[in-house]
Amino acid sequence: MTSSKIVLYLCLSFIGGIFISSLLVVPKLIIGELFVLGVFYSLFFLKQRPILVFGICLIILAFGILRYQITLNNFENAELRNFIDFSKPIKILAEVIKEPDVRENNINLTVRIEELLINKIGIPMEGKILVTTSRYPEYQYGDRLKIIGSLKDPPIFGDFSYKDYLRKDGILAIMFYPEISQKPAESGSPSAFYGRILSFKNKLREAVNQSLSPPQSSILAAVILGDKRNISEEWKDKLNRTGLRHLTAVSGMHIVILTSILMSFLIAIGFWRGQAFYLTVGFIFLYILMIGFQPSAVRAAIMAGLFLSAQKVGRVSYSQRAVIFAGALMLAQNPFLLKNDVGFQLSFLAVMGIIYLFSIFQRWLKFIPQDKYLNLKNILSMTFSAQVFTLPILIYNFGYLSLVSPLTNILIVPLLPFIMVSGFIFSLVGIFWQFLGWLLSFPAWLLLTYLTKIIDWFYCLPFASLEFKISWQWVLIFYLILGYFVWRLKEKERWKFLDF
Template identity: 45%
Template structure:
């Protein structure tokens, strides 16, 4: 393709992006405020924390209505509400707020503050939410109005969580639910801060980095069992799809799963260049459907960068760490290399958005990430066995508790290290551009040097 055609396609894509961005950000449902009486259906599983719950409804009583009718409700921890409940709501409809730089939770002694202005309105807009209501009057007037398949998946997940909470106590059960489901409801603020201090907050989310590394480890394990590469690939993708369905298929997990699936395809084909193009194409397709993800969804940014980091930097780190062994059933060097690669690629975005960098992140993650895949598999064996026959769950709860205790112990040890966090406030976006340009140049030089080594032979 000629440079002129590349420039033409880039300009067309840029113009289309501006059009779609304006269409999404200027939704006619935005800006409606005042006291209202309305009826709506809970359109996704409520986000329950220790003291409150956030509920997304679609007003009008039809779960398939347009995104413009989605409203976020904040209410007390009880009574409990379920996906598909039909609610009668009375309260004040408001536009989401904009939080200023330096704002923090005044009820907490957290050292972490917002690194820059946070436009909550635009953050919610990426999910089609343009209005919020705080502690309205709510009356349940019906149940079972949701999608039955989604309802069944959520029911399965809740049964799994009940098994976990029956046999495992905090903080380990909080780490379990966050690791498997991305649900931080059982994690106390103290432990959330420990995760921040150690740079391990990503394990409390269904992130592209975690899913990609876990999927890659499963693929390697299946290959070590003697399966052909194609067989191992399809089985890994099937297990990945099953995992996403078992946790309720939230949008973040679907996006992370797509990224991980593409990485697996690149490993299957043996040509990582195909993976690079496929990841970019998948990201472009997602942004065509919802361009607000690029600007306002940090999770999307981190998932994309983590997978790209693993594709581009893992071969480099694997070469540097070649003295570390790769065991047949557990590729230790590859896992450490993937962890470092994802960390390097995502570090600038983390600093830019949160205003700090964990100085203990690398050693903490090296001691944690390689074990996430076996721990995840062990947790699923525990949960499924407990759902089949409860005493089986009790038997498997001991190794699960032991494995999770290892994670919490590592996090706790590194969180206690003095000066574990370095604050870098007011980072200008130009430094992000400089970092990625330098990183891109370094990767290009390394790839060229590898080509020269190949040609010498």
């Protein structure tokens, strides 16, 4: 048993512990028994490696269960929660720690509380809350605010728990339309520096809006900036029903496309592969900063970084272990992601799909010619691999199946690199010279107009999508069948190689 396999089993044990604890309240007695059994096997079977590893896995499983329970207990018993539904409005000093989420009629501010003011006395307090207020005046990342209002517990809407949804972001309570007075951020602070980066993003957004009109402008802003605020509900539904909503979320596919384009470009202009690798990682980090550290993009960047690292050291075959290790690290930092963050589930499954099915789809799509720069076959193989692995989770959470998704993805996904490159070029130029940016926006406008026409046409088909719900048992059955299917295909692939 190799060291990398042992690490894999330990990571899976930790993830399993968090999974069990997120579904069941595990008694302390059982956790203690797992720990004692693990110590017993580890101490008395030191020379029998499989049993030793099994014992350590039991200990790690117990730690996974404990990690979730302790984090949940700390969340539920946070001091700030004592002021939910308080008898009178409370006063707090807080800082905006996330780019404001601007909606059509209001704005959501994620703020970190610094002090609670009671009888003009400041009491140090920690915790994050979500504040819903009017769109104006405008607020920015890093703003320091004095807020007067009533804290509320996030509600439950039928099967959807808003409290669980916000828990993954560490948000303890919500507040609706409080009184807000603003204080300037301290100059030179990290928030002021990051605010300048977000200011640059706003300039890119303005350049897009000046050169294009909706829905082209709103779709492009989502594709290159991760900004979905201006996509109308009508277009969100169209993207969902045609299986193209993933285009508007900066995800693994976007990051991989960017890394591929950057790597190819840097190598083409004379950089060594090692130099191109480090420069690409640096550019991707700056890009993630610019789009506001969106969780989906951060996860995608981590996965892409692992994939690039595997390529660099020549160990692509071990990439699935690296991804599981990364997933375990993310869950160690925030165990609520596994149950409450659909984005985490989709990101993880999408990457696993690419790892296990990418080569299979490449073989099925061998009729597509290989291209040095665009590599259409790779893009389609990656898209279909990810979609197969994420399909059950999408149906379980959103209750529909897009029947036209394979065809719409074939018609549109190959154009995504061109949309991204042309969009970045004209928006960057448009910051400094609006007229030239407008002239350079024509290729992006043409591609986006084609995209919207395709979406409109397929959306109008009566069989575009089916609405139905599935239980978690069907999700489990699907993944068991999929696992068997992948195993059989991989075995067949291995025997073909041996026969050769």
